[in-house]
């Protein structure tokens with residue numbers, strides 16, 4: 051039998067296209083992927099390694115004098131369709147992608163080299179919740195940007211880990227930090243960010259509560275903030291096999 055020479059990343063793109071094709075349908079209000087197809091996609095993504103994308107792990111553990119001006123995070127675009135987007139994020143040693151959301155989207159993060167810590171939050175219904183006292187206190191203009199949430203998990207991932215998953219309902223907000231050196235991960239989002247369809251990216255700050263109003267220590271309040279000044283994302287050419295979908 052002839053050997054299948056299709057690059058793994060091309061198989062992943064095709065599978066993502068099938069898996070998430072109904073996420074935008076009006077009948078699928080929760081944007082759920084097809085379960086069996088989703089399993090197959092997870093299996094393909096789990097086996098992806100940096101070498102499959104011709105990605106050489108960065109060696110430098112800290113930026114040099116000129117490196118201080120280089121972006122803490124770089125994005126390599128692979129492909130985007132109305133159904134999903136796919137690319138690679140590279141984090142400099144010690145860099146992190148601040149807490150942000152993916153409204154109405156599914157996602158998958160697969161580490162290609164290095165190690166990352168992912169802190170995932172779920173948004174909770176704020177209706178009827180008693181707003182606690184914050185330290186420092188919030189101004190009136192900040193109150194509408196508050197949202198109640200819960201820290202769902204903090205996990206570490208390396209190249210041998212399965213992907214970290216997010217859905218519109220669970221683990222939808224996350225902060226990703228490179229641990230012990232540079233790190234890179236494949237990022238699949240379905241559907242892609244689209245500010246014209248209420249899928250813009252928002253950044254959040256975890257607030258300190260001086261007098262917790264809840265029994266749950268994991269419950270927390272987030273304040274929507276502008277993109278933090280110490281975070282920006284540069285671009286870099288994707289070196290791997292071409293992908294068509």
Ligand SMILES: [Fe+2]
Nearest residue numbers: 150151152224
């Ligand atoms: Fe993200």
